[in-house]
Amino acid sequence: MAAAVLVAAPASGQGKTTVASALARLHARAGSRVRAFKCGPDFLDPQWLALASGGPVDALDLWINGEADCAARLARAAQDADLVIVEGVMGLYDGEPSAADLARRFGLPVLAVIDAAKMAGTFGAIVHGLRTWRALPWAGVLANRVGGERHAAMLAAALPPEAGWGGHLPADAGFALPERHLGLAGAGELPDALARLDAVADALAKTVLGQRALADWPQWTPPALVDPSPLPRRLEGRRIAVARDAAFAFIYAANLKTLQALGAETVFFSPLAGDALPPCDAVWLPGGYPELHAQTLAARHDLATQLAAHRDAGRAIWAECGGMMALAEAIVDGQGREHRLWGLLPGTAVLGQRVAALGPHRLVFGGAELRGHSFHWSRLDSPLAPALHTEPARSTPGLAPAPGEPVYQRGALKASWFHPWFASSPELAARLFSPESLA
Incomplete structure (x- = not known):
């Protein structure tokens, strides 16, 4: 034991x-x-x-x-x-x-x-x-x-x-x-x-x-092992390209396993290393530190073009937190320098001097609830109206409720500061990687 x-x-x-x-x-x-x-x-x-x-x-x-x-x-x-x-x-x-x-x-x-x-x-x-x-x-x-x-x-x-x-x-x-x-x-x-x-x-x-x-060590009795029910194969036959490097490093291993259990094939590429977008049905741009690598990312005009063509062809992109920042028209880094970025979302991401949001959130849509959290120092100044907002998991007595995180949608592209835990709602997680609207 x-x-x-x-x-x-x-x-x-x-x-x-x-x-x-x-x-x-x-x-x-x-x-x-x-x-x-x-x-x-x-x-x-x-x-x-x-x-x-x-x-x-x-x-x-x-x-x-x-x-x-x-x-x-x-x-x-x-x-x-x-x-x-x-x-x-x-x-x-x-x-x-x-x-x-x-x-x-x-x-x-x-x-x-x-x-x-x-x-x-x-x-x-x-x-x-x-x-x-x-x-x-x-x-x-x-x-x-x-x-x-x-x-x-x-x-x-x-x-x-x-x-x-x-x-x-x-x-x-x-x-x-x-x-x-x-x-x-x-x-x-x-x-x-x-x-x-x-x-x-x-x-x-x-x-x-x-x-x-x-x-x-003190005795520990673990929970009983229960065989999990298989997930519906909602992503069967779909190939998801996942950005993964120092700029896009915030990836739960459990989220990858959930996508694979849903039937998806996951492949990885590194924007920082100069990789082209692999042939795929959907793209995941996870969180990370794009603001620390903004100059290198700004030079990837080829990748920006590939991502825009992917979206315009009706294929899904899910961008969370730092991934959303990279899709903005510009990033302002910690030294106040502006870098022109990939431009798939209107607006500018600005790195702040303190925490802008922190806490658990849920995304509720179509009777499903996808849980996760928000933690970022940056803000996105954008004229684009959010398609919907997440809901904070809790409120503090005596204080105004914390705002939800915006979820933006532009064609087949969805983006938010929200970091979801896919296993909390595999059905809604699968929807992030499909071209259908959340609104």
């Missing part, structure tokens, strides 16, 4: 991804089969977890996925792995649903990672609150960014035995994973990414946590 742990923290920026990835790397290179997941919607942390574990990383969100989908993914992982690692999101109790909700629902023991750089006895109070505020299965605590052995001893002394002291990682900038707007830099962008993971895995191996055998 697989061991399992949910790596959480009191807040963002404490080192969850570093520790979860190091734990995966430590056990994977020792020969254990490791499956990793990310709690909540995220495209960047999973890249590090995938590099560390050697396998695909899916999201687990009780609202976006739904409870049954989360259970099925955990059940399948438990069949194949010796260790299942789930990285939490934000702070342990942040969000609706939170990482704590996921841990409690599936009995996942929680490992708390705490940045202890500027504390001593208060460390014990924080651990006590995380562990006891609500009843959660518990795996222990690891102190991060610790100043030295004396500091570590003070932190350990602040804990009762039942808190599960797992040791500490030193305050070493070499362990840090680089960040930019939207989150961590992608693992595939750094030539020394695996070396970074090995360095922190080596440090983790010296801790109590790192030396713990999998047989000594």
